[in-house]
Amino acid sequence: MxxxxxxxxxxxxxxxxxxxxxxxxxxxRDEGAQIALTPEVCNCVSMDRGHQAxxxxxxxxxxxxxxLRAAAAELGIWVLAGSxxxxxxxxxxxxxxxxxxxxxxxxxxARYDKxxxxxxxxxxxETYRESSGYAPGGRAVLADTxxxxxxxxxxYDVRFAxxxxxxxxxxxxxLTVPAAFSPGTGPMHWQPxxxxxxxxxxxxxxxxxxxxxxxxxxxxxxxxxxxxxxxxPWGEVLLxxxxxxxxxxxxxxxxAVEEARRKVPALSHDRQFEGPx
Numbered sequence: 001m002x003x004x005x006x007x008x009x010x011x012x013x014x015x016x017x018x019x020x021x022x023x024x025x026x027x028x029r030d031e032g033a034q035i036a037l038t039p040e041v042c043n044c045v046s047m048d049r050g051h052q053a054x055x056x057x058x059x060x061x062x063x064x065x066x067x068l069r070a071a072a073a074e075l076g077i078w079v080l081a082g083s084x085x086x087x088x089x090x091x092x093x094x095x096x097x098x099x100x101x102x103x104x105x106x107x108x109x110a111r112y113d114k115x116x117x118x119x120x121x122x123x124x125x126e127t128y129r130e131s132s133g134y135a136p137g138g139r140a141v142l143a144d145t146x147x148x149x150x151x152x153x154x155x156y157d158v159r160f161a162x163x164x165x166x167x168x169x170x171x172x173x174x175l176t177v178p179a180a181f182s183p184g185t186g187p188m189h190w191q192p193x194x195x196x197x198x199x200x201x202x203x204x205x206x207x208x209x210x211x212x213x214x215x216x217x218x219x220x221x222x223x224x225x226x227x228x229x230x231x232x233p234w235g236e237v238l239l240x241x242x243x244x245x246x247x248x249x250x251x252x253x254x255x256a257v258e259e260a261r262r263k264v265p266a267l268s269h270d271r272q273f274e275g276p277x
Contacts, residue, residue, distance in 0.1 A: 001147045001174075001252040004028035004036040005208040007228040007241045011215040012046035014055055018067045025071050025079065027247045034147055035078035036247075037208040038068075039228070040155045040180040041097065043084045045210060048219025049133050056095060058087045065100065073106030078145060082178020082208055083114065083154050085134075094135040099152050099178065101143045109145065112152035113137025116160055122184035130156075140166055148173040148254050151203070155179040158193045158207075161200060168201035169267050173257045175203045180210040186225030191237065198231040202260040202267065204252055205231040211243050233260035 006024045010017045021038060028036040043064040046052050059065060064084055072079040081100040088096045097114040115138065117131035140163060143150045151172030157163055158177050167175060175197060181190050198205045211226030228241035230250045241248045261267060 002033050004033035004247050004249045005228045006038045007211050007245050008039050009212040009245050010042055010045045012044050014043045014064050017043050018064045022071050024247050029075040029077050031249050037080040038082045039208045039210040040083045040178045041085045045214040047222050051218035056087050069102050069106040072102040076104045088135050092135050097134050110141050110143035112141040114154040116156045118156040126184050151175045153177050164197045164201050168203055175205045177207040181225040183223055183225045194229050194231050195235045199235040202233045233257045
C-alpha cells in the first residue's frame with residue numbers, strides 16, 4: 001500500500017479548505033498513492049461555536065464531503081477524510097466530529113464519530129471543552145478494503161488503548177489517527193502514544209495532522225502541533241512530517257503486520273482477572 005498523508009493548516013473557511021484538499025489529493029495521486037488521508041476537522045478549524053453554526057452543514061448537505069467524494073472518484077483513489085465537523089442529525093443539537101472512508105468510486109465505505117471528547121485544561125491559557133460543542137460517538141468501526149483492513153479513530157482517542165486493541169482483535173491491520181493535536185501536549189505525548197498503539201496491536205498507524213497557526217475569520221485563532229506520522233507494526237517511525245504543510249507518501253508492506261504479530265502474539269494472550277478492589 002502506498003499511502004499519502006496530507007498535513008494541513010486548515011482555516012475556518014470550508015470552501016477554501018476544500019480547494020486546498022483537492023489540490024493536495026491530486027498531488028497524492030500523481031505520486032502514486034492508493035489512499036490519501038486528511039487530518040481531523042479538515043473542513044473547518046474554528047474555536048467559535050457561532051461561526052461553526054453558521055458555516056457547518058449536516059452530512060447530506062455538506063459541500064466538503066461531496067467535493068471529497070467527487071475528488072476520490074475523479075482521481076481513482078481511496079480517501080480517508082480524517083474528520084469533518086458537521087451538524088448532527090436531530091434531535092442532537094451539538095456538532096459531530098466524523099471520519100469518512102471514501103472509495104475510488106466516490107462511495108462512502110465507512111463513517112466513524114469520534115468517541116472520546118477532548119475536555120482538558122493543558123495550561124492557564126489553553127483549555128478545551130469539546131463535549132460542549134460535539135456529541136461523542138459510541139461505535140468502533142472497521143473498514144475492509146483491497147489495501148487492508150482499517151480501524152478508524154480520531155485524535156484524543158489515541159489515549160484510550162482499549163479501543164485499538166478491540167479494533168486489532170476484530171481484524172484491523174492499519175489504524176488511522178487523524179488529529180489536530182495540541183502543541184501543549186504534542187512534544188511529549190504524540191509520538192509515544194502513536195508508537196504504543198502500533199506496538200500493542202502489531203498494526204501500522206497512520207496519523208495525518210493539522211499544523212501551525214490556523215487563520216480565523218471569527219473568534220480566536222488556534223495553533224496545532226503538526227508532525228504527521230506513520231508508525232510500523234514493530235513501532236518504528238517511518239515518517240515524521242515536521243511542521244510544514246504538505247503531502248507525504250510512505251510505502252507500507254502489509255506482510256509486516258503478520259510478522260510483528262508472529263513475533264509477539266500479544267493479541268491472543270488476554271487473561272481474565274479480578275479487581276482491583
